[in-house]
Amino acid sequence: MSDQNHRPPNINITPEEYQELAKKMTPKPTILKNIILAFLVGGLICAFGQLCINIFVQLGLAREDASTATTAFLILLGALLTGLGIYDEIGKYAGAGSIVPVTGFANSIVSPALEFKREGYVMGVGAKLFTVAGPVLVYGITSSIVIGIIAYFLR
Amino acid sequence: MDLKRIGNQTVVFTNPSVILSSYSVVGPMEGKGPLGKTFNKVWPDTINGNPSWEVAESKMMEEALEGAVQESQVNKNEIDYLLAGDLLNQIISSNFAARTMGIPFIGLYGACSTMALSMAVGTMLIDGGFARHVLVGVSSHHDTAERQYRLPTEQGGQRSMSSQWTVTGAGSLLLGRSGKGPRITAATIGRIIDFGETDTNNMGAAMAPAVADTILNHLHDLKRSPEDYDLIISGDLGILGLELAQQVLKKNGLYFNNFSDCGVLIYDKSQDTHAGASGCGCSAVVFAGHILDKIKAGEYKRVLLVGSGALHSPTSALQGESIPAVGHAVVIEG
Numbered sequence: 001m002s003d004q005n006h007r008p009p010n011i012n013i014t015p016e017e018y019q020e021l022a023k024k025m026t027p028k029p030t031i032l033k034n035i036i037l038a039f040l041v042g043g044l045i046c047a048f049g050q051l052c053i054n055i056f057v058q059l060g061l062a063r064e065d066a067s068t069a070t071t072a073f074l075i076l077l078g079a080l081l082t083g084l085g086i087y088d089e090i091g092k093y094a095g096a097g098s099i100v101p102v103t104g105f106a107n108s109i110v111s112p113a114l115e116f117k118r119e120g121y122v123m124g125v126g127a128k129l130f131t132v133a134g135p136v137l138v139y140g141i142t143s144s145i146v147i148g149i150i151a152y153f154l155r
Numbered sequence: 156m157d158l159k160r161i162g163n164q165t166v167v168f169t170n171p172s173v174i175l176s177s178y179s180v181v182g183p184m185e186g187k188g189p190l191g192k193t194f195n196k197v198w199p200d201t202i203n204g205n206p207s208w209e210v211a212e213s214k215m216m217e218e219a220l221e222g223a224v225q226e227s228q229v230n231k232n233e234i235d236y237l238l239a240g241d242l243l244n245q246i247i248s249s250n251f252a253a254r255t256m257g258i259p260f261i262g263l264y265g266a267c268s269t270m271a272l273s274m275a276v277g278t279m280l281i282d283g284g285f286a287r288h289v290l291v292g293v294s295s296h297h298d299t300a301e302r303q304y305r306l307p308t309e310q311g312g313q314r315s316m317s318s319q320w321t322v323t324g325a326g327s328l329l330l331g332r333s334g335k336g337p338r339i340t341a342a343t344i345g346r347i348i349d350f351g352e353t354d355t356n357n358m359g360a361a362m363a364p365a366v367a368d369t370i371l372n373h374l375h376d377l378k379r380s381p382e383d384y385d386l387i388i389s390g391d392l393g394i395l396g397l398e399l400a401q402q403v404l405k406k407n408g409l410y411f412n413n414f415s416d417c418g419v420l421i422y423d424k425s426q427d428t429h430a431g432a433s434g435c436g437c438s439a440v441v442f443a444g445h446i447l448d449k450i451k452a453g454e455y456k457r458v459l460l461v462g463s464g465a466l467h468s469p470t471s472a473l474q475g476e477s478i479p480a481v482g483h484a485v486v487i488e489g
Contacts, residue, residue: 009163011371012406013406019352022357022363027317030316085309091313098311104311107310131306
């Protein structure tokens with residue numbers, strides 16, 4: 001058998017043309033459906049929160065305390081639903097609707113806690129607890145400090 | 156000695172290996188899919204009583220390897236090499252499965268192309284007279300892959316429309332020098348093709364040019380046309396990648412009516428995986444079950460399996476690097 005230098009067959013498309021083609025053929029996210037579902041589920045969670053506040057007020061808590069109690073209760077609920085494997089199913093349909101409320105924050109802390117327990121409590125849970133929520137905390141806290149300083153000088 | 160290499164990238168074996176046996180183990184979701192009946196074993200859940208998903212994956216591979224050895228009734232002492240690979244860092248699923256097998260072990264990493272790669276290398280070992288029998292096997296696991304490449308599994312978010320679902324499954328073949336069964340007659344080792352795709356949720360698009368390049372060179376090297384095959388099947392391009400690969404090859408004047416993809420076949424639409432399946436296990440279990448069954452039944456006389464691999468890491472992706480991809484092809488004849 002001969003072994004000459006054969007080259008090329010090369011595929012007949014440049015990377016630029018290919019990227020164009022791939023972009024054209026990649027299915028678009030179903031934005032309208034996502035927005036509606038996020039609105040409905042997010043709204044439902046918030047309405048449920050309001051219901052909790054009202055109930056706590058009825059039970060005799062001060063307005064301020066009632067909303068703190070509600071936040072704690074929603075966090076508990078988000079954590080529980082994450083542990084039961086239900087919250088990620090809700091998130092699949094609701095998207096931002098279930099990420100933005102405080103229940104979503106609970107989900108983003110509890111899911112790595114569950115996930116990395118097998119790597120131990122120090123290097124697993126301890127080190128990985130904020131893999132999802134970390135960026136939110138870092139930039140959330142930083143921006144609130146910056147806004148706080150600006151507000152201080154504007155007053 | 157006559158060179159077995161032909162053209163740019165292809166080898167034609169003078170002593171093709173014989174696929175003496177095969178075995179596949181999958182998770183429950185794959186078991187419920189359209190190919191569910193073609194697998195040897197379906198686990199009731201993805202952890203199957205193991206302490207972690209990682210342990211479960213290596214146990215799954217072990218079951219597939221042991222299964223193939225048992226089906227062939229070949230004595231383990233006559234198996235000279237184990238070639239295996241998976242998706243986890245340092246290919247731990249394979250390393251731990253090999254620990255219990257006690258067969259000299261060569262670990263391979265070709266990401267999701269590892270099955271085709273190990274079939275090619277295994278046949279080279281046999282054809283070269285380096286081995287009597289070679290055991291090949293790969294695995295992937297949805298949950299271990301999610302942990303390593305993406306987010307915690309219970310994190311509630313939405314997957315991109317082009318994303319693919321990592322198969323929980325392990326497939327294994329025992330290759331021999333002689334005997335009855337389908338033969339691996341040629342192989343085309345792919346080169347890395349990177350057309351600049353950076354979206355790790357669109358691996359089909361990243362791998363399609365590599366698969367197209369390998370198919371093009373394979374056909375050119377052997378002076379064959381698509382019609383010379385009853386089936387040309389890629390590993391895990393998924394719905395989008397398969398379409399893209401066909402579009403790319405069309406520009407080279409190649410048209411296919413026999414081109415499919417394991418990642419398209421393994422799940423059906425109701426399973427909502429978006430663009431289909433991915434993972435080493437995908438092409439391994441579809442080949443070890445569905446395709447081998449059809450070859451043995453005489454329905455397919457000659458099949459080209461093109462494993463497709465996206466060779467990035469979570470670190471390279473975060474640093475903004477594009478995805479290097481590869482396609483390895485093997486010819487299986489009934």
